[in-house]
Amino acid sequence: MNRRSDLARRVIPALLFLTAFLPRLLRPVSRPLVWYLRSAHFIDAVLAADWANTIYSEHPGVGLMWPVGIGLKVYWALSGISPAAYTVPPDFEPIHFFGPVPLAEISAGIAPLALLISLGILGAWWMLRRLFDPATATVAGFLLALSPYYLTQSKVLHLDAWMATLMLLSALALLLYRRERRRRWLLISGALGGIAALVKTPAIFLLPFTGLVLVTPVPQSPSPPVTQSPSPPVPQSPSHPVPQSPNH
Incomplete structure (x- = not known):
């Protein structure tokens, strides 16, 4: 039984990660090219x-542009291609940019995003194991x-899936704080x-x-009623008739 339990602990995380990662990595959706550019x-x-040219949106999108930009930079260096993004100036309004961008280049941008989201799903599973039972998690x-x-949404080079993953993990960590009272x-x-x-301002x-979670009292599980065991009967000494002295 212990061997089967140890095998499940090793197989389930790997299987969950592959289930999350592979569909997000293969054949990405390239219809929005705003955040590629x-x-x-x-x-x-x-x-x-050039810090003045790192601000492109009010979202602000920084949490997305870091991993996606690194993935693109690595791909450009390895493949030696001229990026499609360089066909337009940096101040070009990206909503009007339709490419063409090779699918491999879009995949290079989505790959780090798919990796982070898949690791986030794995982290959510691990936190849920601490909050609930392993089967539920x-x-x-x-x-x-x-x-x-x-x-x-995770197959699209956009903000929403990554923001939702981070918000979920933040909420689960907060619930774990209420459960375990550990500052970490x-x-x-x-x-x-x-x-x-x-990544995106709706995360506020x-x-x-x-605040609502911190001020809400944690419900206490009702303690089972204490049943008092009946006290054992006190043994009584047998009553013996008092002998009467004979009248003389």
Whole structure:
């Protein structure tokens, strides 16, 4: 029984990661090219210390442009191609940019994003194991990995799937803080929430959510009633008739 349990602990995380990662990596959706263009120019501006040209949107999208830009830069260096993003100037309005961008180049941008989201799903499964039982966490992890809308958003070079992953992890870490009262969970929740806000501003929803969770009293599980065991009967000494002295 212990051997089977140890095997499940090793196989389930690997299987969950592959279930989340492979569908997101293969055949990415390239219809929105806005963040492809922004990520390409962002990483070039960072490497050139041209900080004024690292701001492209109010979202702000920084948490997305870092991994996507690094993935693109590595792909350009290995393949030796001239990036499609360089066909337009950095201040070009990206909403009007339609490519053409090779599918391999889009895949290079989505690959780090797919990796991070898949690791996030694995992290959510691990946190759910601490909040619930292993079976519930495993079912929830696979449903999350294969959720059609979430999966589709994860195959797009855009902000929403990565922001949602970070918000989920931040919320789970906050619940673990309420459960275990360990400060590290509160710090992890705040860090993940901050990165989520750097991806897209709707992540500030975590601020009122955090306040609500912290002020809500934790329900206490009712303790079973204490039953008093009946006290054993006190043995009584047998009564002996008192002998009467004979009358003389």
